[in-house]
Structure formats: C-alpha cells, structure tokens
Amino acid sequence: MSTDRAGAAAALAARVRAVEDAAAQPAGLDRLAVAVRGCRACPELAATRTQVVPGVTPRAARIVLVGEAPGAQEDASGLPFVGRSGQLLDVLLAEAGIARERVAVLNTLKCRPPGNRAPSRTETATCRPWSTRQLALLDPAVVVALGLSATRWFLGPTSLAAVRGRVHERDGWRVLPTYHPSAALRFGPAGEPRRLLLADLRDAARLADQGS
Numbered sequence: 158m159s160t161d162r163a164g165a166a167a168a169l170a171a172r173v174r175a176v177e178d179a180a181a182q183p184a185g186l187d188r189l190a191v192a193v194r195g196c197r198a199c200p201e202l203a204a205t206r207t208q209v210v211p212g213v214t215p216r217a218a219r220i221v222l223v224g225e226a227p228g229a230q231e232d233a234s235g236l237p238f239v240g241r242s243g244q245l246l247d248v249l250l251a252e253a254g255i256a257r258e259r260v261a262v263l264n265t266l267k268c269r270p271p272g273n274r275a276p277s278r279t280e281t282a283t284c285r286p287w288s289t290r291q292l293a294l295l296d297p298a299v300v301v302a303l304g305l306s307a308t309r310w311f312l313g314p315t316s317l318a319a320v321r322g323r324v325h326e327r328d329g330w331r332v333l334p335t336y337h338p339s340a341a342l343r344f345g346p347a348g349e350p351r352r353l354l355l356a357d358l359r360d361a362a363r364l365a366d367q368g369s
C-alpha cells in the first residue's frame with residue numbers, strides 16, 4: 158500500500174472509531190439522535206447539509222426500514238422519506254397493513270450528499286456506527302433494506318436480483334432486501350418494483366407478527 162493510501166486508511170479508521178465511541182455513549186434512541194445531529198465527521202456533508210436526518214424510531218417498532226440517504230426534502234425537514242419516495246412508501250405501508258408506529262425508518266447515511274450524488278464509501282463507513290447502534294437499541298423483528306445501497310450495507314457486494322425474495326441473517330438481524338420506492342416510482346404503478354416492494358412489505362409484516 159502506498160504511503161498516501163495507508164495514511165487515508167488510518168485517518169478513516171480513526172474517524173470510524175470516533176463515531177463508534179460517540180454512538181456507544183447515549184443511553185437511548187432520543188439521546189442518540191441528539192448525538193447524530195451533532196456529528197461533523199464527514200467535513201463536506203457537515204458543510205453542505207441543512208439538517209442531519211437521524212431517522213424516526215418509535216419505541217414499538219418491530220420493523221426497521223433502511224434507505225440510502227436523505228434527499229432535498231429530507232435535508233430541509235430533518236425527517237426521512239418525506240419526498241415522493243416517502244409518499245409512495247406511506248401508501249405501500251398502508252396497503253401492506255403496517256401501521257406507521259410499528260415502523261422505524263433509517264438511512265445508511267444521515268446527511269444529504271450534495272446534489273444527491275451517491276454516498277462515498279468513506280462516508281458510508283464513517284456513518285455506519287450510528288445506524289448499527291440504532292438497530293441494537295431498536296432490536297427489530299425484521300429489517301427491510303430498501304434498494305441496492307441499503308442491501309449492500311447489510312450483505313456486502315451483491316445485486317438485488319441475487320438476494321431479493323429471501324430473508325438473510327446478518328449480525329443477528331433478519332434482513333429482507335427489496336426495491337427502493339424510487340425504483341417503484343420510476344417503473345410506474347404497474348411495474349414489477351412496486352409489486353415486489355409491496356409483496357416484501359407484506360412479508361415483513363408477517364415476520365414481525367411471528368417474531369413478536
């Protein structure tokens with residue numbers, strides 16, 4: 158490894174350790190959210206965001222939905238999935254018979270990448286301890302990974318086609334990979350992504366009922 162790459166790897170490891178330490182301290186989800194909001198570990202994201210989006214974490218949640226990163230409307234409101242994808246998600250959750258208070262909603266990245274670019278690997282690694290700790294405190298019956306980024310966050314390099322439609326056990330979580338609502342929007346109301354996302358949410362509801 159070159160000296161530059163070794164230096165960058167060491168700097169990233171130190172950043173991740175600092176976030177791990179910060180995420181380990183708060184006693185509960187509300188205090189953890191306060192700590193997430195104060196995070197400045199990714200300099201570009203801290204400089205360009207309007208608000209940090211820690212997620213929504215109702216105590217009674219048995220299902221955790223995990224998306225990729227906040228978009229413009231989430232950045233403005235501080236809440237996850239409030240834009241067009243979020244509105245479709247609300248419709249599909251209702252169709253699947255899942256009450257909002259049973260669902261926590263997180264993103265793998267808590268800040269909006271400028272211009273909605275894809276999160277970098279460094280940003281995703283740095284932010285990871287926040288969601289890991291939220292999952293530990295929520296202790297859900299099932300986690301639904303929305304889209305490829307969230308799926309890879311849990312399962313590592315893979316494609317959605319390879320893993321969708323099955324439950325995967327990872328780090329003690331039951332993970333159900335599925336389409337992101339933005340794919341369902343892109344392919345329209347009669348498209349496969351919408352149909353399969355709804356079917357997967359129904360599966361998640363069934364698993365949550367079995368597991369509680």
Ligand code: URA
Nearest residue numbers: 224225226227237238
């Ligand atoms: N897309 C995501 O992945 N997360 C959001 O919060 C909004 C859109």
